[in-house]
Amino acid sequence: MPPQDDTDTMDYRPRYHFTPPAHWMNDPNGLVFYDGEYHLFYQYVPDGRQHWGHAVSADLVRWSHLPVALEADATGNIWSGSAVVDADDTSGFFAGGSGLVAIFTHQNRATPPGGPQVQSIAWSADRGRTWTKYENNPVLPNPGVADFRDPKVCWHPATRRWVMALAVKDRIRFYTSPDLKEWAFGSEFGADHGSHAGVWECPDLFPLAVDGDEGDTRWVLIVSISGPGGSQTQYFVGDFDGATFTSANPADTVLWADYGRDNYAAVSWSGVPESDGRRLWIGWMSNWIYAHKTPTDPWQGAMTVPRELSLRTLPEGARLLQTPVGELQGLRAESHRLPEQQVAPAAPLVVQDMNEAMEILAAFAPSTATGFGLRVVGAGGQETVIGYDVLEQALYVDRTRSGNVTFSEHFPGRHEGPLAPTEDGSVLLHVFLDRCSVEVFGNGGVTVITDLVFPESEARTLEIWAQGGTATLRSLDLYALDAAF
Numbered sequence: 001m002p003p004q005d006d007t008d009t010m011d012y013r014p015r016y017h018f019t020p021p022a023h024w025m026n027d028p029n030g031l032v033f034y035d036g037e038y039h040l041f042y043q044y045v046p047d048g049r050q051h052w053g054h055a056v057s058a059d060l061v062r063w064s065h066l067p068v069a070l071e072a073d074a075t076g077n078i079w080s081g082s083a084v085v086d087a088d089d090t091s092g093f094f095a096g097g098s099g100l101v102a103i104f105t106h107q108n109r110a111t112p113p114g115g116p117q118v119q120s121i122a123w124s125a126d127r128g129r130t131w132t133k134y135e136n137n138p139v140l141p142n143p144g145v146a147d148f149r150d151p152k153v154c155w156h157p158a159t160r161r162w163v164m165a166l167a168v169k170d171r172i173r174f175y176t177s178p179d180l181k182e183w184a185f186g187s188e189f190g191a192d193h194g195s196h197a198g199v200w201e202c203p204d205l206f207p208l209a210v211d212g213d214e215g216d217t218r219w220v221l222i223v224s225i226s227g228p229g230g231s232q233t234q235y236f237v238g239d240f241d242g243a244t245f246t247s248a249n250p251a252d253t254v255l256w257a258d259y260g261r262d263n264y265a266a267v268s269w270s271g272v273p274e275s276d277g278r279r280l281w282i283g284w285m286s287n288w289i290y291a292h293k294t295p296t297d298p299w300q301g302a303m304t305v306p307r308e309l310s311l312r313t314l315p316e317g318a319r320l321l322q323t324p325v326g327e328l329q330g331l332r333a334e335s336h337r338l339p340e341q342q343v344a345p346a347a348p349l350v351v352q353d354m355n356e357a358m359e360i361l362a363a364f365a366p367s368t369a370t371g372f373g374l375r376v377v378g379a380g381g382q383e384t385v386i387g388y389d390v391l392e393q394a395l396y397v398d399r400t401r402s403g404n405v406t407f408s409e410h411f412p413g414r415h416e417g418p419l420a421p422t423e424d425g426s427v428l429l430h431v432f433l434d435r436c437s438v439e440v441f442g443n444g445g446v447t448v449i450t451d452l453v454f455p456e457s458e459a460r461t462l463e464i465w466a467q468g469g470t471a472t473l474r475s476l477d478l479y480a481l482d483a484a485f
Helices: 326-331
Strands: 023-034 037-045 051-057 063-070 077-086 099-107 117-124 148-156 161-168 171-177 184-189 199-210 213-227 230-240 245-247 264-268 279-284 307-314 317-324 332-338 341-343 349-351 358-365 371-377 383-389 394-398 414-418 427-434 437-442 447-452 461-467 471-481
Touching: 023 051, 023 099, 023 264, 023 279, 037 063, 037 077, 051 077, 063 099, 077 117, 099 148, 117 148, 161 199, 171 199, 184 245, 199 264, 199 279, 199 307, 213 245, 213 264, 213 307, 230 264, 230 317, 317 427, 317 437, 326 332, 332 349, 341 461, 358 371, 371 427, 383 427, 383 437, 394 437, 394 447, 414 447, 461 471
Parallel strands: 023 077, 077 148, 148 199
Antiparallel strands: 023 037, 037 051, 051 063, 077 099, 099 117, 148 161, 161 171, 171 184, 199 213, 213 230, 230 245, 264 279, 279 307, 307 317, 332 471, 341 471, 349 461, 358 427, 358 471, 371 383, 371 461, 383 394, 394 414, 427 437, 437 447
């Protein structure tokens, strides 16, 4: 753990974002719903080795910590992977019944470069409480590639095969299997598509209906990128036939899932019942370029809020949208509403004594303003700015003066993404604030920004501001959020 600054700091442990009880956490792993429970496994390092930590929830909001699920062993550390419900016992592990199978990367640091990364499996017949590693691991040996990891497995009904998306250097390989034990190479995607700013990691693959039309379904391929500039997550929209993914966009099209700095390795839950119908995902709320330096203790690492994914037709094509899961509304406590009114540059609206954990829903119209938004202000000139640039049609978060920003030269900055107004000229902001984070969903999740912040004062004031002219605040609802833990 890096030393703390001399300045006394608040306890940054989130009130409603998932964190480990102590020690290091990064990528979410093995997300699966089974027998009434959402399982959240995660990369966990309590003793210098990497394991799968484990928690369960009935509502995606309130989590119960369980013992380590998969421990590092003689084969190596337990790196990222996925879990599935083997409902028809294709694996033969469950005597004709059903159970959970985890598919993960085994990594052995003893052999350079970085150790051989191979894919292994384990199974659980008791709702994920205990796990047995397959005696014939690995099920997918390394073909001689340094980066060969992060298997995400799904069932493909049309071909009645399991499909594995695997990150291999700067592309994705697809493998298929009838039983989760024997895997055959299917195809490779990405050599000339998307961003190659770093190694590709943590893929995900799933179908989504476009505009809610089940007759128009596309496949979404998620790819996280870790490179010299930090961590980002891109996605592709296209078709998948059970072995080959084909992008619907030109090869040089780059689509970002999040325009902030702190949503990485996000993957979705498998096993969610058709009666629910949602595609749900969660990400690691940090960035490899400074993750080991963040000023938290004795824990390090948090998850984003869980989100629902959808595809919507925008002028540029089908695009991925994210919205906070509805279950988060169960945390709402005290509320406050501001009616429609004008906001002038010289007279921002002020809400005093903000709670540490807040949800904000605001609707603006630009009027004559060139910019407007929300400013969370603390003592000593500290502020986190959530703004909209009217001329550039861009949503942004500026954390340059948000509090403790000195632990890494890469931390302070302004992060923005494109966002056109809605058809009626509005800009809608849905904001979640916690002790060390801000998550902004613009226009129903068209543009999303996730950023860590470390304010050094618990006192918070909300300012609604405009610049270059007046803006219309059409509505603003604030909710104090109860702690989830």
